[in-house]
Amino acid sequence: MQISKKSVSLQCVFHSIRFKVNKGWSTAVLLFFYLYFKNNVRKTVSERNIKLKNRFMKRKEYCDRLKSAVLFLVLSFSVIACKNDDPDPVETERQTVFMYMPWSNNLLNAFHKNIDDMEKAILERGLSNEKVLVFLAESPTRATLFEFVYSRSPFYPEQRQRVTRKVLKEYRFSSTPEYTTTAGISSILKDVRSYAEAPRYGMVIGCHGMGWLPVSAKEKTIRSSRQVGKQTIETYKDHWEHTDRPMTRYFGGTTSQYQTEIKTLADAIADAGMKMEYILFDDCYMATIEVAYELRKATGHLIGSTCEIMEHGMPYDIIGKHLLGNVNYRGITEGFYSFYSNYKYPYGTISVTKCSELDDLASIMRDINQRFTFDETLLGTLQKLDGYNPVKFFDCGDYAAKLCKDPALLDQLNRQLQRTVPYKRHTEYYYSMSLPYPPGTEKIHTFSGITISDPSIHPTTITTKTETSWYKATH
Template sequence: MTLIRLLPILLVIGLSFLTSCQKEALPPADNERTLFMYLPWSTNLTSYFYQNIADMEEAIARRGLDRERVLVFLSTSATEAELFEITVNNETCTRRTVKEYTRPAFTTEAGLTDILNDMKWAAPAKSYSLIVGCHGMGWLPVEPQQARASTKFSYHWEYTHTPLTRFFGGLTAEYQTEITTLSRSLAQCGLQMEYILFDDCYMSSLEVAYDLRHVTRHLIACPTEIMAYGMPYARIGEYLLAENPDYGAICQAFHRFYSSYTYPYGTIAVTDCSRLDDLALLMKDLHSRHSLDSSQTASLQRMDGYSPVIFYDFGDYVRALCGDDAAQLAQVEALLEQVVPYKAHTEKFFTASLGPLSITHYSGITTSAPSLSSKARTYPQTSWYRATH
C-alpha cells in the first residue's frame, strides 16, 4: 500500500542508506511516550513540513513535555536528511541534532528499519506514536516509471493552477515506499505504535489499515485528499502528545480548523485496528451471500476525483452490497461504528481534478473493492481482499 500526504501500498521515501555521523552515547531517559514525526523527501512539500514542525513546536511550548520525547526525521533534499529532537524550556523550543544522513534508503525495508532503530535508540520509551507526512495514494503499489509513462493517468499532485494536496512519499517511484515495507520495518524493530497518523492523501483506507493492524493500535488519516497545509498540529498537538490520546478531540479540532480554512475542505477518521479481523470475517460472510451489481457503482459515494473512481466510501459500499438484507447491514454497520469510532468531515471534500465534491455518505474509511480503474488492477492481491473473499 502507499503513503503520501499519499499512502496506499505506496510508502514513499528514499534510496541507499549512508550516515554521516556516528552514534554518541545518550543519557538514559525515563520516557513514557516517544512521538516520531517522519517526513521523507516529498519534492514539493518541504516548506509545508517546516510549517508542520513549527506548529507542533507551538503546541509543545504551550503544553510542555514531561515524560514525552519528540523526534523528527526530515528530508531537507532528495539526498540529505536529519534526525533531531525537539525539547522545550520556559515555553521555548529548541532542536538538538541526533544524526545526519546522506542518501537514506527510506524506501527499502532495511533502510527504513535503520531509521526507526535510530529513533528508538535515541529516545527509548514505554510506547511510541508515528506521524508520516508526505504525498499518498492509499494502498496502491509503487508504480515503476516505465509503466507510469505508458499511461495518460494524472495523479492529484500533477494538476496545476489548483490548490496543492498531499501523497505518501515523493512524486516519483524512487522516493515512494510500500505500506507493507512500513509494516515489516516496524515489526522488525519490535515496535507497535499507539497510533500512526498519516498526514497524506487517501490513507484512511481499509486496505491500508488491515496491512498495519499488527503494528499500530490506531490509524489516524484522511479518506480523501488533504490540503497541502496538512494536519493542524498547533491545535491537535496537545491531544497527540497525551498519555491517552483524545481521538475525539483530535477529530473535532481538525474539523474546526478546516471549516474556517482558506479552502474549507477536510476529512479525518480514527480506525481501531484491533477490530479489523472481526470486520474481515463479517465481510467474508457478506461477500459469500451478496455481490454488487456493476450498475450500482455509479451511485456509490466517491471519495476521489479520479475517473474511473479508485476510492469509495466503505459504509456506502456495504449498504449497496447488502441490498434489502437489513439484518446483515445492521450487523456490519454496528461493527463499523466500533472500527471507526471517531470521524469528522466538512460539507465537501477537495479534489485537484474536479474541485470540491459533496459528501452524502461518510463512514470515515474507504475501499477500492468496486473500482474499475486500471490503477486498482492489483486489488485482489491485497491482504484485505484475500481476507474477505
C-alpha cells in the first residue's frame, strides 16, 4: 500500500498540532494547579499569620491592660497617700523631744492629760525624723520611761495612723529620789540618749514651779534690809497650798524632798552632754531672768510662763506640732494664747527667751546698776506678776524703766531685751492662787515677757537673790 507524500505530510501536521494542543493543556493544567496550590498555600500562610498576629495582638492587649491596671493601682495609692497629708517641712537633722514629769504630788492626773494631748498632736502631725520619749513618775519611788511610736498604713484607711507607747525602762527610787540630784537627772538623760540619740534635743518639764528660788524647808529664817540686827521666824503659804480655789502648777513637788534646784538641772544637762535646743517649763514662774541666765549654757531657748500657769498646763494638742521638727516659737506662743483666751479660766502668760542674748543683756544691766539705784518708793508702781506679799517677781522691762534715768542707755537695754525675748503673749489678766479669791486676778499693764527679783523684799528673796548667777553678773 502506498501512502502518498501528501498523506504523510498531513499526518505530521496533525501530530504536530495534537502535540501542541496536548502540550498547551498540560501547561494549562500545570498552571492551574500551580496557581491553585500557590493561592491555597498563601491563604493558609496568611490565615496562620493572621492567627499568630491575633494571638500576638491579644497578648499585647493583655499586657497593655495589665500595665494600665498596675499604673492605675499605683496612682490610686499615690492619691490616697497624698490626699490627707500636708507636706512635712524638710528636716536636716534628727530630733528627740523628752517630756520629763517627775513626782509632783497633786499633778499626776494633769500629767496624764498632757501626755494624751501630746499623743493627739503626734497623731495629727506624724513623726519622720523625730522621736518623743516620756519620763513619768507615778509615785515618789516609781517611774517609767516610754516612747511614742508612730505608724501608718495605706491599706486600712480607718487605721492609717496610730500612736502606741513602748516602755523602754522602769525605775525604782529610794525615799530620797535620784531625780532631784545632778547624778540622777544626768543618768535619766543618758538613758534618753541611749534610746534616741540625735543631734538636736528638746526638753519639756512638767511640775510645780517657783522660779529661781532655792529649795528650802517650810520654816524660813527671815533677814531683810528693814530688819537689820534681828531675826524672826515666819511660816507662810506657798501658792499651791491654797486648796479652796482653781489650782495652778515648784519645779518638782510641793515639798522640798521632791524639789530640784535650777543649778542641779543645768549641771545634769552639762554632765549628760546634751545641750537642749529648748527647754519648755510647764510650771509656774519659770520665765525669770535668773532661771534663764543659769540655764544659758544648757539650752538655746527657754519657754515658760512669768506667772502661775493653770493646772491644765500647756495645750500640747495645739502646740505639740510646733515643738517637733523645725521648732516654731511664734506658733507655740500664739497657740498658747489662743487656748487660754478661750479657756474657762482665761489667764495665761508665755514667752520665749533666746539664751545666747543673755550675756549682752547682763552687760547693759551691769552698766545701769553701776550708775543708778532703785528708788524703793516706786516699788508699789512696778508691774507685779505674782500674788505674793511682798512681791517676788516683777516685770523686768518695767523695773529697768524705773531704775535707769538715762534715756539712751534705757533704749539700748530695751532693744536688747526685745532680742532676748523675741516672742511673748499674755491675756489681759493673770491669775494667782495667792491673790484674794475670788477673783484671784490682777491686770497686766506692761509685759516684757520675763521677770526679775532684784527689787523684791520678800523674805525668801532678800538674801538668796544675791547668790544667783544673774545677780553676780549684773552687780
